[in-house]
Amino acid sequence: MVLIVLVLSATLADVVVPYDPIRNNVGPNLEGPDGTHLFGTDHFGRDVFSRIVYGARTSLYVGMGATLLGVLAATLLGAVSGYLGGKLDYFLQRFVDVAQAIPPLIFLLGVLLVLGPRTEYIILALGLRTGLSLSRIVRGSVIDIKAEDFVEAARSFGASDARILARHVLPNIFALIIVLVSTTIGGLIVAEAALSFLGFGVPPPTPSWGGMLSVDGRIYMLAAPWLLIAPAFALTLVVFATNMFGDALRDELDPRLRSA
Amino acid sequence: MTKYILARLAGIIPTTLLLLLTVVVLVRLLPGSAIDALEAQAAVAGTSGITGEARAALEQRLGLDDPLPLQYVEYTWNAAQLDFGQSVLRGEPVTNMIERTLPVTLVLGIMALVWATVAGMTIGLISAVIRGSVMDYVLRSISILGLSVPNFALATLVIVMSTIWWKWSPPVTYTSFDASALWTYFSQFFAPALVLGLALSAVVMRLTRTQLLEVLGHDYVRTARAKGLPERTAVLRHALPNALIPVVSTLGLEVATLISGAVLIEAIFGLPGMGRLLLTAISERDYPVIQGIAVVSGMFVIFANLFVDISYGWLNPRVRVGA
Numbered sequence: 001m002v003l004i005v006l007v008l009s010a011t012l013a014d015v016v017v018p019y020d021p022i023r024n025n026v027g028p029n030l031e032g033p034d035g036t037h038l039f040g041t042d043h044f045g046r047d048v049f050s051r052i053v054y055g056a057r058t059s060l061y062v063g064m065g066a067t068l069l070g071v072l073a074a075t076l077l078g079a080v081s082g083y084l085g086g087k088l089d090y091f092l093q094r095f096v097d098v099a100q101a102i103p104p105l106i107f108l109l110g111v112l113l114v115l116g117p118r119t120e121y122i123i124l125a126l127g128l129r130t131g132l133s134l135s136r137i138v139r140g141s142v143i144d145i146k147a148e149d150f151v152e153a154a155r156s157f158g159a160s161d162a163r164i165l166a167r168h169v170l171p172n173i174f175a176l177i178i179v180l181v182s183t184t185i186g187g188l189i190v191a192e193a194a195l196s197f198l199g200f201g202v203p204p205p206t207p208s209w210g211g212m213l214s215v216d217g218r219i220y221m222l223a224a225p226w227l228l229i230a231p232a233f234a235l236t237l238v239v240f241a242t243n244m245f246g247d248a249l250r251d252e253l254d255p256r257l258r259s260a
Numbered sequence: 261m262t263k264y265i266l267a268r269l270a271g272i273i274p275t276t277l278l279l280l281l282t283v284v285v286l287v288r289l290l291p292g293s294a295i296d297a298l299e300a301q302a303a304v305a306g307t308s309g310i311t312g313e314a315r316a317a318l319e320q321r322l323g324l325d326d327p328l329p330l331q332y333v334e335y336t337w338n339a340a341q342l343d344f345g346q347s348v349l350r351g352e353p354v355t356n357m358i359e360r361t362l363p364v365t366l367v368l369g370i371m372a373l374v375w376a377t378v379a380g381m382t383i384g385l386i387s388a389v390i391r392g393s394v395m396d397y398v399l400r401s402i403s404i405l406g407l408s409v410p411n412f413a414l415a416t417l418v419i420v421m422s423t424i425w426w427k428w429s430p431p432v433t434y435t436s437f438d439a440s441a442l443w444t445y446f447s448q449f450f451a452p453a454l455v456l457g458l459a460l461s462a463v464v465m466r467l468t469r470t471q472l473l474e475v476l477g478h479d480y481v482r483t484a485r486a487k488g489l490p491e492r493t494a495v496l497r498h499a500l501p502n503a504l505i506p507v508v509s510t511l512g513l514e515v516a517t518l519i520s521g522a523v524l525i526e527a528i529f530g531l532p533g534m535g536r537l538l539l540t541a542i543s544e545r546d547y548p549v550i551q552g553i554a555v556v557s558g559m560f561v562i563f564a565n566l567f568v569d570i571s572y573g574w575l576n577p578r579v580r581v582g583a
Contacts, residue, residue, distance in 0.1 A: 097275040101558040105520035190410045232413040240408035
């Protein structure tokens, strides 16, 4: 339900929103919530409700983009590493070790420092980090499948490695991939917000919930608490909804993963 | 067992070397060098910029004129002796800066870890015992909620709400450690540690619950019940220790997440820890400091996982064989 609202507000933002989210002085500065400005206005007189709605677009764009990129990278890396094995596998896995050893935020800040602040680079950095972590799970699953009889059978018929991967291994990890997508997206929406919160995320004036929590809100937090409460609740609600959804989907598709 | 520990210890060497390589290469890839940042600062300060010979001398001091492999070997050699170079802007050894800020992060992290583990395991245990009841459902929903609240959003709300409702706000200034005023010292960590540990406690709770439910179905627990042991003893003495093994290994993996969280929490609550040092260093483009922090926190994660691996082998002898 929350997710439907999220997707709708992200896609239909232009229609729903009463004011331009980045236009200044559509109302008085720092005005509390009332009928004309549902969630009040900020210090530039921008409508907070409009910014929240547009922020959904940012969250969804970065969250979805990074998740898809990450899971795609994880599938490729995990499948190749797990299927081929040997030295290549050892080498790739040490890389994954390192990526997991550096705390995620430090890794992301480091990569963004190299690339510079752009929305696409944030997606790239988040996707890269996620891809490396998740490739472990895909790899484990591929190693299991590799030992199955039907893979052996395909090989005895003379099928090439590429064909076995595409026709026999990948279809069998499809459910896992769907589960990874649905359980990852919430965390990545938070990650984008955290980066924006620290000022390394989506560059202003593009509305982002994380950004609204930091520069916009913190200075005026006592005079205008609505500036903080609106994005904080929006963020929590959406992540809560995606996590619930991810959980349910996981139980449905893959009962073995229920333990996590 | 000794062989197992040695094998695990040897296993961290390639990872550590690769970690250092990543850190060295990453800095080489950076667009603006640290010297450019210094120059920009000098321009703001109104002093003359760094040019010609001075620039070359500085590049030499930072080792930026050496070929990459040499830089790597030097950095690794120095890092092995806990020397991470000097801060470009302050001239202070990075090791000193980390030594000064690390205890703050450690106190915060350990407090968060302890409360999250104790609370998570206790609630997970209760939830498993009363499984299927309304209360169990409520506890599980709360845990997913706890997992979903981004810690920086919660931290901000905690500060705002407590100030508005209870006229209480976290101390603005940091009190350094003083053996005679332990309460003042530790109490400033309560709120930040509570927020930092929340998500982790939810993870621990959910895992404890599922693991316990699985173990409760095993034969030895049935035997324990069958020989007339009270339910309490069967759960606490026979089921719980086995259920906690995977929980412990998850804690090791969560150390990296905890350090990430500490960066945000320290910034919000104004604690002068390593996370805040990192943010300052990033905004000042003080690369040796960033490198040092990345290496130190990376080593923490590597050692946390090593520790988990070893305790895992100790708790569960079956794991040792494959090593």
